Amino acid sequence: MHNILARRASLVKASEIREILKVTENSDIISFAGGLPAPELFPVEEMKTVCQAILAEDGMKALQYSTTEGYKPLREMIAGRMRALSIAAQSEDILITTGSQQGLDLSGKVLLDEGDGVICESPTYLAAINAFKVYSPNFIEIAMDEQGMRMDELETALEHNHRIKCIYTIPDFQNPTGRTMSLERRKKLIELANRFAVMVIEDNPYGELRFSGDRLPPVKSFDTEGRVIYQSTFSKVLTPGIRVGWICAAPEIMQKYVVFKQGTDLHTSTFSQMQVNKFVELFDIEEHVSKIRQVYRRRRDCMLEAIRREFPDYVTYTEPEGGLFLWITLPAVINARDVLLSCLQQKVAFVPGGAFFPNGGHENTLRLNFSNMTEARIVEGIGRMAGILKECKNTAAES
Numbered sequence: 001m002h003n004i005l006a007r008r009a010s011l012v013k014a015s016e017i018r019e020i021l022k023v024t025e026n027s028d029i030i031s032f033a034g035g036l037p038a039p040e041l042f043p044v045e046e047m048k049t050v051c052q053a054i055l056a057e058d059g060m061k062a063l064q065y066s067t068t069e070g071y072k073p074l075r076e077m078i079a080g081r082m083r084a085l086s087i088a089a090q091s092e093d094i095l096i097t098t099g100s101q102q103g104l105d106l107s108g109k110v111l112l113d114e115g116d117g118v119i120c121e122s123p124t125y126l127a128a129i130n131a132f133k134v135y136s137p138n139f140i141e142i143a144m145d146e147q148g149m150r151m152d153e154l155e156t157a158l159e160h161n162h163r164i165k166c167i168y169t170i171p172d173f174q175n176p177t178g179r180t181m182s183l184e185r186r187k188k189l190i191e192l193a194n195r196f197a198v199m200v201i202e203d204n205p206y207g208e209l210r211f212s213g214d215r216l217p218p219v220k221s222f223d224t225e226g227r228v229i230y231q232s233t234f235s236k237v238l239t240p241g242i243r244v245g246w247i248c249a250a251p252e253i254m255q256k257y258v259v260f261k262q263g264t265d266l267h268t269s270t271f272s273q274m275q276v277n278k279f280v281e282l283f284d285i286e287e288h289v290s291k292i293r294q295v296y297r298r299r300r301d302c303m304l305e306a307i308r309r310e311f312p313d314y315v316t317y318t319e320p321e322g323g324l325f326l327w328i329t330l331p332a333v334i335n336a337r338d339v340l341l342s343c344l345q346q347k348v349a350f351v352p353g354g355a356f357f358p359n360g361g362h363e364n365t366l367r368l369n370f371s372n373m374t375e376a377r378i379v380e381g382i383g384r385m386a387g388i389l390k391e392c393k394n395t396a397a398e399s
């Protein structure tokens with residue numbers, strides 16, 4: 001096997017944590033681990049109507065191959081939604097992708113050579129690290145605070161590293177921390193990208209899931225030089241199983257994405273694309289998203305209240321204004337992987353934070369998801385975790 005596989009195959013390995021977390025598929029586990037939307041909010045009945053309408057009106061088209069760029073009416077609809085966010089997009093600026101995860105994979109292919117610098121938030125989205133890692137880049141992590149990525153550190157990194165290709169950022173309710181980048185920093189980010197001539201990948205799957213405060217304009221809305229590759233998805237506002245996302249970028253770079261996408265899957269499922277478009281045509285997606293927001297807001301509040309009440313006071317946590325996750329920091333002596341093993345014995349799961357740092361470390365952190373469990377299970381799960389955390393500190397202090 002050793003001689004047969006490409007060198008890059010040795011760069012990727014199955015995550016040990018992912019293996020451990022396979023048990024979360026059992027329904028008796030209280031899982032704060034995945035990034036799964038609440039399935040009870042999926043519009044199953046509406047999707048039956050949508051599929052029947054498509055097959056009755058346009059069945060042959062829905063089941064046929066289609067263009068790589070995507071289904072034109074869907075691209076038009078998405079461009080309209082982008083314009084509502086102050087992004088000057090036309091349908092030609094939109095490429096439909098098979099989930100926004102494909103956008104990340106394509107960005108790696110289009111932008112990265114071995115040794116190129118990728119700047120990212122510290123921590124950042126695990127599957128983006130894995131998608132980029134295949135191209136052997138140099139990850140430069142920028143610390144965050146409550147306002148998101150620190151711009152003073154970003155500026156220093158850009159000054160000192162001469163092979164930076166792109167800045168990867170999740171400005172809204174970041175995965176994994178739940179933090180949001182402030183308006184001032186969004187403007188500063190684009191100013192620095194322009195000054196140092198680097199690209200920005202703005203990954204925004206959660207922007208619509210804001211529970212409080214005002215929505216902030218995307219970084220892309222300040223982009224005057226075609227530097228921002230914006231990507232988003234219907235995974236969190238409709239359903240992830242349908243696998244429809246998109247990229248919005250300047251035409252010159254988009255051509256390259258299209259060619260690479262051809263090599264990957266020719267095009268995103270025609271039927272899926274038509275389903276998303278028909279759903280928006282027949283139903284009120286804003287009303288649907290508003291229902292999701294209400295449920296997630298209650299779950300976030302419930303998790304935060306339980307944490308405040310139950311967790312020992314040496315635990316710190318973020319208080320996200322939207323999205324799916326919050327982030328926990330434990331004292332440096334506690335390893336979140338050990339905590340996970342104890343929690344699994346009590347049938348509670350989460351993701352240890354170390355995996356979200358491309359250059360390692362930070363084993364005293366962890367990510368909690370609040371979208372996928374009922375309030376009763378959240379209270380129960382946080383209670384069980386609290387008991388274990390109290391014990392861990394005592395054990396660490398003794399050793």
Ligand SMILES: Cc1ncc(COP(=O)(O)O)c(C=O)c1O
Nearest residue numbers: 035099100101125175233235245
């Ligand atoms: C930050 C971020 N980007 C991209 C994705 C991929 O989403 P999808 O491929 O379902 O659109 C996710 C999924 O959780 C995510 O959290």
